[in-house]
Amino acid sequence: MFVQALRMTARDWRAGELRFLLVALVVAVAALTSVSFFIDRMRAGLDRDAHQLLGADLLVNADDPVRAEWRQEAERRGLLLADTVTFPSMAQAGEGDDSMAQLSSIKAVSNGYPLRGQLTITTDPEAAGGARGAATRAVPEPGTVWVDANLLPALRAKVGDSIVLGNSQFRIAQLIATEPDKGASFANFAPRVMLALSDLKATGLVDDFARVTYRLQVASKDRNDLAAVRDYETWLRAQIRDNNVKGVRIETLESGRPEMRATLDRAGLFLSLVGLLSAMLAAVAVAMAARRFMSRHLDACAMLRCLGLTQNQVGLLYLTEFALVGLAGSVIGVAVGFGAHFVLLEMIASLIRTELPPVSMLPALQGVATGMLLLLGFALPPILQLRNVPHNRVIRREQGAPRPAALATYGLGVGVFLLLLLWQAGDARMALMIAGGFLGGFAVFALVAWLCLQGLRRLRGSIKHQGWRFAVTSLQRRPGATVVQVVSLALGLMALLLLTVVRGDLMAAWRLATPPDAPNRFVINVLPEQKSGVEGQLVAAGVQKPVLFPMIRGRLTAVNGAPVTRDTYDNDEARRLANREFNLSTTNTLPEANEIVAGEWFKDAPGVAEASVEQSILQRLNLKLGDTMRFDMAGLTVDAKITSVRKLEWGSMRANFFVIINPAAMANAPTTYMTAFHLPEGNGNVGSALSRAYPNLTVIDVSGIIRQLQEVLDQVVTAVEFLFLFTLASGVLVLYAALMGSQAERTREAGLLRALGATRQQLAQAQRIEFVLVGGLAGLLAASGAAALGWALATYQFKFPWVFEPGVWLAGLVTGALCAIVGGWFGLRGVLRQPPLQTLREA
Numbered sequence: 001m002f003v004q005a006l007r008m009t010a011r012d013w014r015a016g017e018l019r020f021l022l023v024a025l026v027v028a029v030a031a032l033t034s035v036s037f038f039i040d041r042m043r044a045g046l047d048r049d050a051h052q053l054l055g056a057d058l059l060v061n062a063d064d065p066v067r068a069e070w071r072q073e074a075e076r077r078g079l080l081l082a083d084t085v086t087f088p089s090m091a092q093a094g095e096g097d098d099s100m101a102q103l104s105s106i107k108a109v110s111n112g113y114p115l116r117g118q119l120t121i122t123t124d125p126e127a128a129g130g131a132r133g134a135a136t137r138a139v140p141e142p143g144t145v146w147v148d149a150n151l152l153p154a155l156r157a158k159v160g161d162s163i164v165l166g167n168s169q170f171r172i173a174q175l176i177a178t179e180p181d182k183g184a185s186f187a188n189f190a191p192r193v194m195l196a197l198s199d200l201k202a203t204g205l206v207d208d209f210a211r212v213t214y215r216l217q218v219a220s221k222d223r224n225d226l227a228a229v230r231d232y233e234t235w236l237r238a239q240i241r242d243n244n245v246k247g248v249r250i251e252t253l254e255s256g257r258p259e260m261r262a263t264l265d266r267a268g269l270f271l272s273l274v275g276l277l278s279a280m281l282a283a284v285a286v287a288m289a290a291r292r293f294m295s296r297h298l299d300a301c302a303m304l305r306c307l308g309l310t311q312n313q314v315g316l317l318y319l320t321e322f323a324l325v326g327l328a329g330s331v332i333g334v335a336v337g338f339g340a341h342f343v344l345l346e347m348i349a350s351l352i353r354t355e356l357p358p359v360s361m362l363p364a365l366q367g368v369a370t371g372m373l374l375l376l377g378f379a380l381p382p383i384l385q386l387r388n389v390p391h392n393r394v395i396r397r398e399q400g401a402p403r404p405a406a407l408a409t410y411g412l413g414v415g416v417f418l419l420l421l422l423w424q425a426g427d428a429r430m431a432l433m434i435a436g437g438f439l440g441g442f443a444v445f446a447l448v449a450w451l452c453l454q455g456l457r458r459l460r461g462s463i464k465h466q467g468w469r470f471a472v473t474s475l476q477r478r479p480g481a482t483v484v485q486v487v488s489l490a491l492g493l494m495a496l497l498l499l500t501v502v503r504g505d506l507m508a509a510w511r512l513a514t515p516p517d518a519p520n521r522f523v524i525n526v527l528p529e530q531k532s533g534v535e536g537q538l539v540a541a542g543v544q545k546p547v548l549f550p551m552i553r554g555r556l557t558a559v560n561g562a563p564v565t566r567d568t569y570d571n572d573e574a575r576r577l578a579n580r581e582f583n584l585s586t587t588n589t590l591p592e593a594n595e596i597v598a599g600e601w602f603k604d605a606p607g608v609a610e611a612s613v614e615q616s617i618l619q620r621l622n623l624k625l626g627d628t629m630r631f632d633m634a635g636l637t638v639d640a641k642i643t644s645v646r647k648l649e650w651g652s653m654r655a656n657f658f659v660i661i662n663p664a665a666m667a668n669a670p671t672t673y674m675t676a677f678h679l680p681e682g683n684g685n686v687g688s689a690l691s692r693a694y695p696n697l698t699v700i701d702v703s704g705i706i707r708q709l710q711e712v713l714d715q716v717v718t719a720v721e722f723l724f725l726f727t728l729a730s731g732v733l734v735l736y737a738a739l740m741g742s743q744a745e746r747t748r749e750a751g752l753l754r755a756l757g758a759t760r761q762q763l764a765q766a767q768r769i770e771f772v773l774v775g776g777l778a779g780l781l782a783a784s785g786a787a788a789l790g791w792a793l794a795t796y797q798f799k800f801p802w803v804f805e806p807g808v809w810l811a812g813l814v815t816g817a818l819c820a821i822v823g824g825w826f827g828l829r830g831v832l833r834q835p836p837l838q839t840l841r842e843a
Contacts, residue, residue, distance in 0.1 A: 002320060004317060005316075005317050005320035005321050005324070006324070008317060008318075008321055009320075009321045009324050009325070012321070018293070018321075018325055020289050020292060020293075021286075021289040021290065021292075021293050021325060021329075022325055022328065022329050022332075023289075024285045024286055024288070024289035025286055025289070025325070025326060025329030025330065025333060025371055025374070025375070026329050026332050026333040026336060027285065027333070028285050028286055028333065028370075028371070028374060029329060029330050029332075029333025029334060029336075029337065029367050029368075029370060029371045030332075030333040030334075030336035030337040030340060031337070032333075032337065032366070032367060032370055033333060033334050033336075033337030033338065033341075033363050033364065033366070033367035033370075034336075034337035034338075034340040034341045035337075036337070036362075036363035036366055036367065037337060037338055037341035037359060037363045037364075038341040038345070040359070040360055040362065040363050041341070041345075041357055041358075041359060054116065054181055054217075054251060055082075055084075055113070055114035055115060055116055055117055055180055055181030055217055056082070056114065056115045056116050056181075056217035056218055056219045057115070057116065057218060057219045057220055057223075057226055057229045058217075058218040058219070058229050058232070058233055058250065058251070059181075059215055059216070059217060059218070059250070059251040060215065060216040060218065060236070060248065060249075060250055060251075061213060061214070061215055061248065061249040061250075061251060062213075062214045062215075062216070062247060062248045062249075063212070063213070063214070063247035063248075064214065064247060065214050066083075066214055066216040070216070070236060070239065071216065073232070073235065073236075074216075074218055074232055077228050077231070077232055078221060078228065079218050079219065079220060079221075079228060079229065079232060080112065080115050080217075080218070080219045080220070080221060081112070081115075081216060081217065081218060082109070082110050082111070082112040082113040082114065082115050082216075082217040083109070083110040083113075083197060083214070083215070083216060083217070084107055084108065084109050084110070084113060084197075084214075084215045084217065085107070085108040085197065085200060085206070085212060085213070085214055085215075086105065086106065086107045086108075086212070086213045086215065087105075087106055087205070087206065087211055087212040087213065088103060088104070088105055088106070088190060088211065089103075089104060089106045089165065089166070089205050090102065090103055090104065091104040091106075091147075091151065091155065091163050091164070091165060091191075091193050092155075092163060092164040092165075093155035093156065093157040093161060093162070093163045093164070094155070094156065094157075098156075100154065100155045100156050100157075100695070101155075102151060102154040102155055102191060102695075103190050103698070104147075104151060104190050104191050104192070104193045105190040105191065105192050105193070106165065106193050106195070106205065107192060107193070107194045107195075108194075108195050108196065108197040108199070108200040109139050109140075109194060109195075109196070109197055110139070110196075110197045111139060113139055113217065114180055114181055114217065115217045115218075115219035116180070116219055116223070117180030117181065118135040118136070118137070118178075118180065119135070119136055119146075119176065119178065119179060119180070120132075120133035120134060120135050120136070120176075120177040120178045121133050121134060121136055121146060121174040121175065121176060121177060122134065122174065122175050122177050123159045123174060123175060124175070125149045125152060125159075125175060127175075127177065128148075128149035128175040128176065128177045129149050129150075131177050131178050132177055133175075133176075133177025133178065139194075139196055140173060140174070140194055140195050140196050141173065141196065142196055142198060142199055143170060143171060143199065144170055144171050144172070144173035144174075144195075144196075145163065145165075145170040145171070145172055145173065145193050145194060145195045146172075146173060146174040146175065146176050146192075146193075146194045146195075147163075147172055147174075147175060147176065147191065147192065147193050147194070148175070148176055148191040148192045148193075149175045149176075150191050150699050150700075151191035151192075151193065152172075152175075153689075153692045154191065154695055157172060158172075159172050159173070159174070159175060160172060163193075165193065165195070165203045165205065166203035166204045166205040167202065167203055167204040168199065168202045168203045168204075170195060170199070176192055176194065179192060179194075190698055190700075191698070218232065224357040224358065233250060236250060237250060246575070247575075247576075249576070284488065284491055284492060286374045286375065286378045287378035288488055290322075290375075290378055290381075290382045291382055293382065294382030297318075301314055301318075304317075319380075322375055323372075323375070325375075326371055326372050326374075326375040327368075327371075327372070329371055330367060330368040330370070330371030330372060331368065333367060333371060334364050334367040334368060337363075337367060338359070338364070373416050373419070374416070376416060377415070377416030378416075418431075418435050433789075433792060433793065433796070437785065437788070437789040437792065438491060438494075441490070441491060441494060441781075441785040441789075442487060442491065444781075444785075445486065445487045445490045445491070445778075445781045445785070446483055446487050448777075448781060449482070449483045449486040449487060449777065449781075450479070450483055452777055453475060453476060453479055453482060453483070456472050456475060456476065456773075457472075457476060459472070465765075466762050466765075466766075467762055467765030467766040467768075467769055468766075468769055470753070470758070470762065470763070470765075470766035470769075470770075471766045471767075471769035471770035471773065474749065474766065474770055475770060475773065475774070477749075482774065485774060485778075486774055486777055486778045486781070487778075489774065489775065489778035489782075489816065489819070489820065490777075490778040490779075490781040490782045490785070490816075491782070491785075492782075493778060493779055493782035493783075493812060493815060493816055493819070494781075494782040494783075494785040494786045494789070495786075496782075496815075497782055497783055497786035497808060497811065497812055497815075498786045498789060498790060518654070518678060519654055519655070519676035519677055519678050520678055520679055521676070521677055521678070521679045521686075521699065521700065522655070522674060522675070522676050522699070522700040523674060523675050523676075523677075523690060523697055523698070523699050523700070524551065524672070524674040524697070524698050524700070525672055525674075525696055525697055525698050526548060526672055526673035526674060526675070526694075526697060527672060527673075527696065528671060528672075528673070530694055530697075531548055531673050533693070533694070534546075534548065534673075534675070534690065534694065534697075535548060537686075537689065537690060537693065538675070538677060538686075541679075541686045541689075542680075543677045543678075543679070543686075546675050546677050547675060548673040548674065548675045549585050549587065549591075549655050549657075549673065549674055549675065550585050550586050550587070550666070550671045550672075550673060551583055551584070551585055551657075551671070551672050551673060551674045552583075552584040552585070552586070552633050552666060552669045552670065552671050552672075553581045553582070553583065553584070553633065553634070553670075554581060554582050554584045554631035554632060554633040554638075554669075555580075555581050555582070555631065555632050555633075556577075556578055556582060556621075556629060556630070556631060557630050557631065557632045557637075558629075558630035558639075559621070559623065559627060559628070559629055559630070560627055560628050561628070561630075564578050565578075569621070569622075571620065574620045574621055574622075577617065577620060577621060578621065582631065582658060582659055583657060583658070584631065584633070584657065584659050584660070584661060584666075584669075585657040585659075585660050585661075586660060586661050586662065586663045586665075586666040586669075586671075587660060587663065588604055588662075588663055590646075591654070591655070591656075591657075591660075592654060593648065593654050593656075594646045594647070594648055594656075595646065595647045596612075596644050596645070596646060597615060597645050597646065597647045598615075598625055598644065598645040599612075599625050599642070599643050599644035599645055600643060600644055601643075601644055602643050602644065602662040603662075604662040604663055604664050605664065606664050607664070608641075608662070608664070608665070609638050609639055609640040609641065609661060609662065609664075609665035610640060610641055610642075610643040610644075610661065610662045610665070611629055611640035611641065611642050611643065611659055611660070611661050612642075612643065612644040612645070612646050612659070612660045612661075613629075613642050613644075613645055613646070613658065613659055614645075614646050614647075614648055614656070614657075614658045614659070615645050615646065615647050617658045617659075618642075618645055623642060624642070625642055625643070625644075625645065626641065626642060627641070627642050628640065628641050628642070629642065629659070631659075631661075633669050633670060634670045636668060636669055636670070638661065638665055638666070638669070640659075640661050640662075640665060646660075654676055655674060655675070655676040750763055750767075768821060771817070771820035771821045772817045772820065772821065774820050775816040775817040775818070775819055775820025775821065776813050776816055776817045776820075777816070778816045778820070779811075779812035779813045779814070779815055779816020779817060780809060780812055780813055780816070781812075782812045782816065783808045783809040783811065783812025783813070784809070784812075786808060786812070787804055787805075787808050787809075791804070
């Protein structure tokens with residue numbers, strides 16, 4: 001039987017019967033594997049390069065010096081180590097009446113810092129303000145410091161001058177242009193002063209009462225292989241747990257840097273969306289190709305049955321043939337996809353500044369498995385129908401209805417389709433949303449197509465046009481085939497519309513989450529009497545409508561009347577939050593980029609204290625709606641009831657507060673102000689001017705963080721744009737399969753009508769009307785489905801605002817009609833040019 005199957009495969013290949021199926025499978029697998037290869041390397045590269053935002057692959061934060069045995073274990077595992085010690089302290093410059101002091105963030109670093117990313121330094125204050133400097137792997141030499149440029153005007157100093165830290169004097173040798181691991185927390189908002197770790201002891205600044213954070217940076221020697229880092233993290237967490245070590249927190253990219261984590265999470269969702277749509281189109285393309293193969297082999301199966309083959313033997317022959325085609329198509333598709341992903345990498349080479357990790361075998365294995373699973377799920381039903389072809393098919397040109405067993409196998413196809421979605425997405429929620437959208441679309445499209453066919457029955461005689469009657473009669477003569485064609489065309493167009501028109505809205509919304517004009521400067525410690533002056537200077541500098549937010553320092557002292565102490569919480573992060581002062585704020589209106597997810601925004605009634613709490617801190621402190629939080633603000637106590645929970649857009653880089661209390665309850669609280677605004681490049685002197693006019697202000701430049709976020713965002717968006725082109729190829733194949741599905745039957749009908757006297761012009765008009773009806777209906781259905789699915793994805797998955805665009809329906813209508821007309825003309829153009837007898841003989 002296997003030899004016979006090989007002969008049949010060779011014969012069908014020579015006859016051209018397998019080419020469409022093979023091409024469909026190759027394109028499907030190539031689209032999936034090119035996406036998979038690319039996503040695999042891009043994700044690995046993004047995760048690797050994003051670690052520069054931590055300065056390491058793993059960061060150990062501790063309130064006390066990191067234990068020697070932890071360091072020794074990391075060294076034993078061959079990991080790279082670097083140390084930093086960070087704390088706030090005063091930096092002084094000048095003498096006598098000319099002396100100036102500024103609260104600074106002191107950071108002592110060891111050799112090798114940072115392990116990931118690079119410091120950039122310069123001696124030009126303007127270049128430092130614009131984050132332009134030379135990359136360096138060195139650290140400050142003994143007796144020197146590197147400082148943020150905005151510290152100079154506050155101290156009235158310049159490069160080369162001396163400053164005093166504690167008991168030691170240092171020379172300002174360089175200005176810090178960018179610091180990869182600085183982060184966006186308020187602890188890092190004071191101007192940075194960086195010195196060598198060997199100089200720290202002489203300053204005398206670190207004692208038992210200092211608020212010091214010790215950090216041990218850990219990284220692998222091979223940045224593409226993080227297995228040793230993950231193993232060390234597992235070991236270290238066990239040590240912390242088993243020895244009940246307090247005051248230690250382990251940070252990775254997943255647990256720290258919320259603004260970068262949010263961006264990378266969005267990137268993962270978009271890349272998963274591409275994989276899902278590729279899988280969907282692959283399934284539809286293979287299903288259409290298998291159905292076409294089955295319809296063209298009914299007579300051959302009947303002949304095999306007449307020659308004595310049993311049903312099982314016929315089924316085994318075609319199953320073997322499909323398996324051979326599937327294996328060949330999968331392997332070729334993997335090879336094409338592998339080569340195609342290099343083309344993708346070359347096209348966006350300007351955005352990839354570092355070498356990507358090597359290719360893994362997983363996408364190749366996924367590609368082969370995907371090809372075989374697609375054939376199993378969507379080719380098995382036609383094969384079961386082929387094995388059931390009766391002997392008398394040779395004489396009587398008819399076929400019975402599919403048997404229940406054959407129909408039941410379509411459920412297998414749906415199950416395989418769902419498994420493919422889950423496999424490609426890695427996100428169950430998105431996979432189910434896409435699957436539900438397309439399966440629901442299939443049912444709705446089929447129902448609407450059937451209803452429209454019923455409506456056309458009544459309209460057949462309403463238009464006195466021969467071409468109209470031919471077209472309507474042709475559609476109604478094959479109601480099942482017409483419905484299948486409309487549904488297939490609509491599903492393919494829906495995916496393409498989702499990839500093209502709707503994609504633009506999703507991309508624009510994602511970019512707006514971290515827009516290019518996101519705030520890149522923060523100003524804090526603005527006194528009430530300085531508020532109007534600071535606003536005036538910002539307006540004069542071109543800042544549009546600056547908003548100064550009240551900021552009140554307060555310590556959480558009780559929850560529901562129970563005192564909060566260091567031992568209230570078991571979790572170290574919760575202990576740290578409870579042990580520090582909160583940056584509280586007060587406002588009547590919900591701040592921009594804040595969303596109420598539970599409760600209601602407060603009404604600010606007199607005598608009532610209400611609090612709106614950010615959802616992550618609510619979870620960390622085990623709080624809930626209705627709890628009462630007591631804050632001590634420099635002797636003023638306020639008991640505020642939690643009346644709402646907010647979700648923040650961390651990637652927006654706007655001023656965000658964990659807790660906001662209504663203004664009526666905070667009227668007597670000691671208040672300073674802060675603001676966040678966007679300052680275009682080249683206007684870096686605005687911060688210096690503010691510091692000179694108001695020496696107590698702290699001006700923080702976070703343009704480096706914004707730049708890092710935008711670089712990752714641009715890289716992923718460009719990758720997704722090119723990945724859509726690959727998915728587009730599989731979508732075009734679906735459209736071709738849908739339009740060619742009934743080509744043979746249409747050819748016979750056209751030849752018969754011409755034999756009965758129909759003219760070429762009448763047939764051409766009938767074909768155009770028929771395809772406009774089919775394509776227009778499919779386009780409208782596709783546009784509706786794409787808009788609904790886009791809204792669901794934006795609202796429930798990506799959390800973006802969504803605006804329906806009427807242009808989607810116009811694009812769907814026009815695209816559907818054009819695709820149907822072009823496809824119909826391509827398939828039937830020869831019918832109108834050759835004699836009817838020749839057409840009927842060939843058909």
